[in-house]
Amino acid sequence: MASQETDLGDLPLFAATKKVYPQSVSGPYRRAKWIILALCLGVYYLLPFLRWDRGPNLPDQAVLLDIANARFYFFFIEIWPQEVYYFTGLLILAAFILFMMNAVAGRVWCGYLCPQTVWTDLFLVVERFFEGDRRERIKLDEGPWTPNKIWRKSAKHFVWLMIAWWTGGAWVLYFADAPTLVRDLATLQAPFTAYAFIAILTFTTYALAGIMREQVCNYMCPWPRIQAALTDDDALNVTYRYDRGDPRVSLRQAERLRAKNEPAGDCIDCRQCVAVCPTGIDIRDGAQLDCIQCGLCIDACDNVMEKISRPKGLIGYDTDDNVKRRIAGEKPVYNPLRLRTMIYAALILLVGGAMVYQLATRRTVELSVLHDRAPLFVLLSDGSIRNAYTIRILNKRPDERPVALRVHGVPGLRIEAVGVTATADLRPIVSVPPDTSREVRVLVTVPADVHVNPTQTITFTASDLFAGEVVTVQDHFIAP
């Protein structure tokens, strides 16, 4: 590879920020982005206020992360800390859905759904409202600090901070009863943590969506790097069709060239695609790391094509292979159903199915048994042998439940629970308070005349006397 020698002196330590002034645009992609933005923000800000009746002992907030009581509520689902694998499942599912979107149509997440994109879009609306569109903003920035400029700039930053503040404010509402917390926040009664988190999120929202914007995607986010490694030749990407666009000439020259039957591209080099780009790149340079594939350049280009009466779609969702095929006179090939997407779809179904199955067959009574480590067994004065166990019974229902304990596996086994006096047919009845667990020490005794092996499997059964739910756990009985 040839290289040219230049005297640059010392290399620069940093790259100065090139400010991007995205221009407003209209079209189907922009419209889709508005709808997604409204939905995402609507859900984010309003969801904490949605109520969901769970009965008298439990909170009635539809989505609540109750850290103090270690419970997560999501509509009809209540997750205990030991069920955190549901979150693992959700994260795995999210990863596969991300890969799937990427395999079908590139960076759909980045362009439409990522909070960074959604909030940056929202902040840009505010910026345009106070400072005007691209040209006015560039002019304003270049101009001197007039009262007009000061007013516009400070109004913009004020509204940004307000939005950022509401963003942080909505965040903490997911961790406590929202209406109560709003009242407490307003009357300065809320815990310090709430204010601290609001402050942190106000700062991050303001900095990420207002000031850093595309730099978050370019420098901070790992996904563009991972995405580049995951993509393949069949994934649709926002693509400039240079087979149609090049050579780029002016509208008038194109007409002249076409009249002479000479090649002329549809791209008139109007740079509208660059002006509207929120990351300030030129899509005509091909696929690149900085491109979040939001499709706004498609809208911008289609609008221009319509004006100059050329077919739309000079920039569109396509693949580089298809561009090459067109040049070679072949038909474009689209493979949304290929091995990769099918494997992703299968994995999504598998993980999702496993989670739904797990949730559907989830028990509301659980039993865990822990054999005493020391002593392993106890010889009683009449020669019978006793093992002790620590048993924990979980009650995931909002009402107190009596649970009967039974054990079998060795003839003549006796079971008693320390501190539990209630029994039925010699089975101890342990009353477990609502939405919590109770630990009891359980003594299991084999009479002296029954022969037991040094290690014997026995089965504990906990039966909920109200709902009839039964759980069994196997453990060992140890003898000399």
Add this chain to the structure above:
Amino acid sequence: MAQHQVHHEVDAHTGVPTTGHEWDGIRELNTPLPRWWLGIFYATIVWSVGYWVVYPAWPLITGATQGVIGYASRIEIAKDLALLQQHRATQSSGLAEASLAQIKADPSLFRIAMAQGKAAFGDNCAACHGVGGAGSKGYPNLNDDDWLWGGTLDQIHLTLQHGVRVAGNNDTRVSQMPAFGKDGLLKPAEIRAVANHVRELAGLPTEASADLTKGRELFATNCAACHGDAGKGNKELGAPNLTDAISLYGMDLASLTETIANSRAGVMPAWGPRLDATTVKALTIYVHSLGGGQ
């Protein structure tokens, strides 16, 4: 002196300057960091100097720099411990007022007593009685239903409070089995006869040559006063039941002979003067709950 000038190649393909580093013909492009990133990086370096000033940092010959805010992790631990004591005080005030029977009957008091008792047992009792009170030869298993001095709440509490054979404690559990051999009360052949009779009482096989009649007679005159005619023991005197399946020092002939000849006198400290009243109560509840409580 010539001015320092570095010549950097510009990569023709990308137009980006290179750093001048080259490996096997592969040149590294210079892609500089954004200014804000570099600014934060430098700021963190400056910030880190603050730790030297604020916190204990530099080792000196006999100590270390103390830091201006007087922070030390030991102080934090002392604070945490004080907080724990305070927390325990409020929790265990319930234990202090309630009787042992009330604690056992009240689920929340019982839970606190169990937690506190378990911790105190590990700290004070497990050294002899083993983790979980499993015991060993000479140290009673606290899980079984055989008690030398009684297994009711009050009996356990008394034993814990005043100990066993504690010199100078008027309420301590005390009894003394004579050392029949050492003190010349019985001859070796007589000791053998008594040992065989004790095995007979426990339902264990005896030596064919043993004089069981003599053993029975000797037992009746020397041992029955404390252990009872049938060897069932007496908790008032700490005399063990010799007929059950449990023994503290072993029921084999050699162990029995040694016990009769030299006597046994296990000692347990009195915990009343060493621990506070609620801890002794909590220990009582815990030991009682291990499985042998009566």
